[in-house]
Amino acid sequence: MFRTGEQPLGRDFKIKSPNLPVTRKVVYLDQKIWGQIKETKDGERSSDYEKALEKLRTLVNKDKIICPISVSRLVESLRYQERRFREDMMELMLEFSGNYAIPPYYTVRNLECLNYILFKNGLEPLDMQELIVREGIVNIGGDYDITGEVSQEDREMLLDMVREEWVSRTVMKSKDFLEYDDHITEEDKERYRQEIEEARRKGREDFDTDEEMRKSWIASEFQTEILDKLTCFNEPLDSSLNHILWQDISNLDFDMFYAQFPSFYTRMQLTIARDTDWDRPVEFNDNADIMSISTSLPYVDLVGVEDYFGGKIYSKKLNKIYNTKVAIDLTDIPEKL
Numbered sequence: 001m002f003r004t005g006e007q008p009l010g011r012d013f014k015i016k017s018p019n020l021p022v023t024r025k026v027v028y029l030d031q032k033i034w035g036q037i038k039e040t041k042d043g044e045r046s047s048d049y050e051k052a053l054e055k056l057r058t059l060v061n062k063d064k065i066i067c068p069i070s071v072s073r074l075v076e077s078l079r080y081q082e083r084r085f086r087e088d089m090m091e092l093m094l095e096f097s098g099n100y101a102i103p104p105y106y107t108v109r110n111l112e113c114l115n116y117i118l119f120k121n122g123l124e125p126l127d128m129q130e131l132i133v134r135e136g137i138v139n140i141g142g143d144y145d146i147t148g149e150v151s152q153e154d155r156e157m158l159l160d161m162v163r164e165e166w167v168s169r170t171v172m173k174s175k176d177f178l179e180y181d182d183h184i185t186e187e188d189k190e191r192y193r194q195e196i197e198e199a200r201r202k203g204r205e206d207f208d209t210d211e212e213m214r215k216s217w218i219a220s221e222f223q224t225e226i227l228d229k230l231t232c233f234n235e236p237l238d239s240s241l242n243h244i245l246w247q248d249i250s251n252l253d254f255d256m257f258y259a260q261f262p263s264f265y266t267r268m269q270l271t272i273a274r275d276t277d278w279d280r281p282v283e284f285n286d287n288a289d290i291m292s293i294s295t296s297l298p299y300v301d302l303v304g305v306e307d308y309f310g311g312k313i314y315s316k317k318l319n320k321i322y323n324t325k326v327a328i329d330l331t332d333i334p335e336k337l
Helices: 031-041 047-061 071-077 083-097 105-120 128-132 137-141 152-162 165-172 186-206 210-234 241-251 254-258 262-275 286-296 307-315 330-336
Strands: 025-029 100-102 302-304 325-327
Touching (some): 025 031, 031 071, 031 083, 031 330, 047 083, 071 083, 071 286, 083 165, 100 137, 100 286, 105 128, 105 210, 105 262, 137 165, 186 262, 210 254, 254 262, 262 286, 262 307, 302 330, 325 330
Parallel strands (some): 025 302, 302 325
């Protein structure tokens, strides 16, 4: 039986997209790192940060790396009240992203379900990195298309156009975009924290150990969130989904089976690691951080995250499972690239 961390998953989730040069690495940055970039640019950080930023900017300018944007990072940046801060953050994200973006969790999860069915039926798997790390700010919204009475040629032309850098720049620098307000109040944040704390309390009461709770929650969420998608994607094919799943579960250990659905598994591992960290109160931004890490970590070369989630990534061996480097500070990134 294969065990997580001892054997590869059987396929490379980071197969390089033909649209990305083989030498170009993909780096995901969380809000902490974006904040450090902004503060360094403004002269508020030490010379170590200035040197790191200079190296990072050089790699971007030489087309060696891209730092794709995610919807969570955009929304969090737009929560700052100061208009100038928002404008500066949008400019930095445009510069370092190379006009690449990552779609939301549910889009990535659905692609993983389809990829699993294709792979298990002996069909050509998806190029996941090509589908996830894509050009255009429009990608942060997930699935999109051009509808109406247009020819296929015009449809493709319009889809190409909305992904172009000038469109992303126009949108991100527009008045409506910069004045975006998600209307999240302090009461909303407190309500969220209380709901999560109640779920944690109930979980602690219902299970004898944290490990029993972890496995039960992952299996339950898989049935709720993944199984219907697999059934839908497998329906047109002449194969038994029950047989595919039974064979996989028989040959793989618990974690290796679920790790085949990278964003789902990463989300569950980080969420449960947070929820069983009994001494740490839940923070409102936890969910956005976890979702962003979950959609990026399996498909990029390096993630730059805050200390807390960096530690959880290491403790759950997610960096080894998906062969992804982890940095917890701007100054760590250049040497790890």
